[in-house]
Amino acid sequence: MKTLKSQNKSFSQEIYTWYSLFGRNNLPWRKNISPYRVWISEIMLQQTQVKTVIPFFNKFIKKYPTLKSIASASEDDILALWTGLGFYRRAKNIYKTKEIIKNDFKNRFPKNFDELILLPGIGRSTAGAIMSIAYQESYPILDANVKRVISRYKKIDLNGKDCTKQLWLTSEELTPEVNIFEYTQGIMDLGATVCTSKSQDCMRCPVNKNCKSAYEDINTRPKVKKERSKKKIYFTLAHSNDSFLLFKKNEKSFWESLWVPYDTNGLKGNDIFKEPANKKITNINHLLSHMELDITVEIVDYKTPFKVKTNLEHEWISKDQIHNYGLPKPIMTIIENHG
DNA sequence: AAATCGTGGTC
């Protein structure tokens, strides 16, 4: 019988070995690993670069180091720690999930994939990451790194139909039963440092031998051509005695549940404000992923805070308390710079 | 199932 046992190590073994030599071991969520910390980091890392997440993760963990410590946190508490990070639904989902874990799991972090994937904000990839990193059980992931690495390795067209299904099947095939922790971290590190979206350093790649795209100058990026719709927003930001009048945004749209100035809804003369002692208008162009905001903010200064006649949820928030509230980045910037 | 959901890194 012809035994064609390959002299080469398998894909996962190569990744494992490479990780032990070149893995990024200094990332904060790779220290003191717990299911809770893995969960928080994985949520923050969704569609967000490592470099961006690091300070947010550290700040979050400093305030809420454990599942127990976050048990009684409010949604606003969690949103406050998300200010400036974006995709604020993630923070709301962290709130929902910790409530579910508290009420339905006796505040013990779920250990099964089937339980994890039912939790808000945890999809297949995040559940797989928690299983493999926190519990060291063999589950595939499919984040941007894995997508890129295996699509090049197997030459899967990222613009093709059903490519997501193919990618998941491929990720399953390549995912090992053993050393799952190192493999999962390793393939992400490989995608982040060697096989990046803008450069393919095939010379340093541990799986270049069987890679169908090795040393090819290919572009595996999917075509994304999205028109950004434009939206005008008119805010009136009342300020007095170092406090700012903010309203909780309750529409099911962007920045939901964050605190913003009064939205005049495009009406020039607004109803709930008296004539201010001083006013100033600033204009900001702010990009979201799917739209372009043209924000006009009229900052109106008053000698003393006044009672606001409205049914809208609102508060006068002092500057030293502002960081306990969830605000969109551009609004936070305006407030920090005013005064 | 295409749209929605943020912000900053990177070149």
Place this chain on the structure above:
DNA sequence: TGACCAAGATT
């Protein structure tokens, strides 16, 4: 410098 895109999930 504008454009791509990043440890995706949800509806």
